Amino acid sequence: MLARVSRLGLHALRRATAPGQNSLASRRHEAEAVTSHVNHLGKTFFCSNTNATSSDRSSESEAKISVTFVDKDGEEKLVKVPIGMSMLEAAHENDIELEGACEGSLACSTCHVIVTDVDYYNKLEDPVDEENDMLDLAFGLTETSRLGCQVIASPELDGMRLALPSATRNFAVDGYVAKSH
Amino acid sequence: MGRVRPLHHAARRLLLLFPRPRAFSSAAAAAPSREPLHVCVVGSGPAGFYTADKMLKGHEGAQVDIIDRLPTPFGLVRSGVAPDHPETKIVVNQFSRVAANDRCQFYGNVTLGRDVSLSELRKTYDVVVLAYGAESDRSLGIPGEDLRGIHSAREFVWWYNGHPDMCNLAPDLQSTDSAVVLGQGNVALDVARILLRCTSELAATDIADYALDALRGSTIKKVYLVGRRGPVQAACTAKELREILGLKNVHVFIKEADLVTLPADEEEIRNSRIKRRVYELLSKAAIAHKGKNNNGQKELHFVFFRRPTRFLPSEDGVTVGAVQLEKTCLKDDGVAGKQVAVGTGEFEDLKCGLVLKSIGYKSLPVEGLPFDKYRGIVPNLKGRVLSSESENATVEPGLYVVGWLKRGPTGIVATNLHCAEETVASILEDDKKGLFMGPSDSKKQGRRGLLEILEQKNIRFVPFDGWEKIDSKEKMAGELKNKPREKITTWNEILMASN
Numbered sequence: 001m002l003a004r005v006s007r008l009g010l011h012a013l014r015r016a017t018a019p020g021q022n023s024l025a026s027r028r029h030e031a032e033a034v035t036s037h038v039n040h041l042g043k044t045f046f047c048s049n050t051n052a053t054s055s056d057r058s059s060e061s062e063a064k065i066s067v068t069f070v071d072k073d074g075e076e077k078l079v080k081v082p083i084g085m086s087m088l089e090a091a092h093e094n095d096i097e098l099e100g101a102c103e104g105s106l107a108c109s110t111c112h113v114i115v116t117d118v119d120y121y122n123k124l125e126d127p128v129d130e131e132n133d134m135l136d137l138a139f140g141l142t143e144t145s146r147l148g149c150q151v152i153a154s155p156e157l158d159g160m161r162l163a164l165p166s167a168t169r170n171f172a173v174d175g176y177v178a179k180s181h
Numbered sequence: 182m183g184r185v186r187p188l189h190h191a192a193r194r195l196l197l198l199f200p201r202p203r204a205f206s207s208a209a210a211a212a213p214s215r216e217p218l219h220v221c222v223v224g225s226g227p228a229g230f231y232t233a234d235k236m237l238k239g240h241e242g243a244q245v246d247i248i249d250r251l252p253t254p255f256g257l258v259r260s261g262v263a264p265d266h267p268e269t270k271i272v273v274n275q276f277s278r279v280a281a282n283d284r285c286q287f288y289g290n291v292t293l294g295r296d297v298s299l300s301e302l303r304k305t306y307d308v309v310v311l312a313y314g315a316e317s318d319r320s321l322g323i324p325g326e327d328l329r330g331i332h333s334a335r336e337f338v339w340w341y342n343g344h345p346d347m348c349n350l351a352p353d354l355q356s357t358d359s360a361v362v363l364g365q366g367n368v369a370l371d372v373a374r375i376l377l378r379c380t381s382e383l384a385a386t387d388i389a390d391y392a393l394d395a396l397r398g399s400t401i402k403k404v405y406l407v408g409r410r411g412p413v414q415a416a417c418t419a420k421e422l423r424e425i426l427g428l429k430n431v432h433v434f435i436k437e438a439d440l441v442t443l444p445a446d447e448e449e450i451r452n453s454r455i456k457r458r459v460y461e462l463l464s465k466a467a468i469a470h471k472g473k474n475n476n477g478q479k480e481l482h483f484v485f486f487r488r489p490t491r492f493l494p495s496e497d498g499v500t501v502g503a504v505q506l507e508k509t510c511l512k513d514d515g516v517a518g519k520q521v522a523v524g525t526g527e528f529e530d531l532k533c534g535l536v537l538k539s540i541g542y543k544s545l546p547v548e549g550l551p552f553d554k555y556r557g558i559v560p561n562l563k564g565r566v567l568s569s570e571s572e573n574a575t576v577e578p579g580l581y582v583v584g585w586l587k588r589g590p591t592g593i594v595a596t597n598l599h600c601a602e603e604t605v606a607s608i609l610e611d612d613k614k615g616l617f618m619g620p621s622d623s624k625k626q627g628r629r630g631l632l633e634i635l636e637q638k639n640i641r642f643v644p645f646d647g648w649e650k651i652d653s654k655e656k657m658a659g660e661l662k663n664k665p666r667e668k669i670t671t672w673n674e675i676l677m678a679s680n
Contacts, residue, residue, distance in 0.1 A: 099598060100275075101272040101275060101595060102268055102272065103271050103274065105268040105271060106268070107266070107268035107269045107271065108269070108594065108595050109593075109595050110598055129423065130420070133418065133419045133420035136418055136420075136455045137418060137455075137596075139598075141454070
């Protein structure tokens with residue numbers, strides 16, 4: 001069962017189930033999987049920091065943090081990310097090639113990112129079992145790997161750097177103790 | 182089958198839309214072509230679609246045609262991923278966006294080797310990428326394997342997922358209370374979970390309606406997952422294991438003695454995050470279920486250190502009645518540096534009326550394709566097809582491979598992403614070297630050539646908008662039953678729905 005779904009996954013779910021929308025039929029294709037899962041199980045637990053609606057975040061809409069993405073070729077891109085947004089969404093909004101095959105529903109490892117600074121990694125909430133299950137399968141896993149859909153922008157993450165795995169396949173930091181996966 | 186009417190009307194329009202490419206000017210000959218690069222991807226599963234996606238992004242002139250023997254796209258995302266894993270299927274949204282690209286076309290119901298040959302494709306396209314996966318099964322090669330009631334897990338998975346090749350499989354789920362699944366990988370766990378899961382939960386999925394009916398009438402109460410090696414070597418992943426261990430009203434049996442680890446096991450656990458987490462889950466499950474009353478629940482038995490040596494018939498002489506298992510122990514394989522199961526000469530019989538062999542999918546060769554029969558893959562170097570598996574093999578120009586056909590039937594949907602990236606990188610590298618720039622009189626026709634071949638042979642293909650009609654009809658039928666979709670499962674009905 002999904003223990004946590006990113007805001008992106010939740011957004012897809014809302015779009016698919018919004019009443020009275022003409023686009024319902026076309027949207028169903030986009031999120032039928034998530035909706036059927038929720039309908040079938042009757043309960044999906046959304047983590048508080050991924051459950052913010054646009055109205056909840058109106059006061060935070062101005063607040064943004066700086067995040068640097070290091071792409072597969074080692075090129076850096078500094079982006080501004082609104083508080084409460086996942087790094088997967090941030091990547092997509094800034095044309096950064098970060099896959100999101102399951103659209104944030106914690107069912108794949110394609111949005112795998114590497115937090116290049118251990119201090120920032122240790123500021124993140126511990127990954128839930130479902131995220132760890134997916135990280136098991138991530139390409140180029142490191143001690144500071146996370147799924148981009150589960151890393152949510154918060155003030156203490158300002159200045160964080162995230163590397164995409166191909167550029168950092170052998171990325172490793174020696175001589176530190178990170179929180180164990 | 183599949184040749185219901187002549188070439189689709191859209192194809193005739195395409196013949197007019199795609200004139201023959203112009204010949205190269207001498208000035209252009211020095212640099213890689215700025216003209217279209219004609220690419221044909223054979224197979225529309227994750228490997229095929231990721232290849233198309235990366236190709237379209239990596240080469241502005243690429244025109245990508247995806248052919249598939251099925252009228253429906255998405256390969257094992259549609260016919261392999263379990264119905265109770267809808268979130269894994271969300272990736273089809275991404276693949277649909279690829280198919281919607283102006284430079285991409287889908288041709289379903291076109292079979293390589295029957296409707297179009299590999300040599301025809303190579304003459305027609307600059308680049309041919311084989312991504313048709315593995316549509317057969319490894320065999321155990323033991324006595325009794327042809328008894329009734331023994332199926333491959335692939336057949337069973339295709340059956341409950343409504344694959345048109347398996348809609349008539351009709352496994353007997355009512356003549357026994359025990360099923361044996363040989364193997365402990367994710368596919369083995371999938372089939373065990375489907376057999377044990379509450380049918381009211383399955384009713385809300387896209388499982389084939391005939392499979393749901395059969396499972397509702399199933400008398401199977403015990404499922405045995407049999408592995409040659411121990412819990413440390415179990416081939417499943419934590420996600421699938423966690424899910425089956427958490428099934429409602431299922432009592433899990435794991436022998437504590439099987440969980441005892443040797444130094445070599447501990448070394449494996451230390452070196453593999455997945456092995457460590459899988460072993461921890463199994464250990465916790467053994468403790469959690471220890472001494473619990475079964476109370477008429479269904480049963481899931483993990484059977485470690487056993488290998489099948491023969492299938493024994495039931496009293497009727499034609500149906501399986503038991504599996505003979507040999508106890509095994511682990512020995513270090515000095516060469517590969519891993520532990521292998523060796524027989525101890527001790528045997529036991531495990532009674533059952535259904536056996537599902539989950540010992541691996543197998544790829545099939547096509548005429549004109551180099552093939553490593555031992556490993557079941559196409560010999561390749563970073564996706565470039567090699568003429569043979571020998572050391573002095575040469576690269577087959579313009580021919581590439583990706584997915585299970587390239588690396589063997591392992592990995593998850595996302596594994597194909599990185600596999601495709603590697604193959605596409607090889608294609609783009611070869612294009613930069615000018616390897617696809619033949620003389621002007623030998624320019625490849627690409628899509629236009631394919632359409633001519635299909636028209637000459639009177640092959641009725643299903644374009645992507647044909648699939649969208651199938652998709653729409655399935656979803657409408659599903660709505661009536663509170664399901665995401667009701668799959669259309671026979672060849673003729675699928676082809677009719679595509680009109």
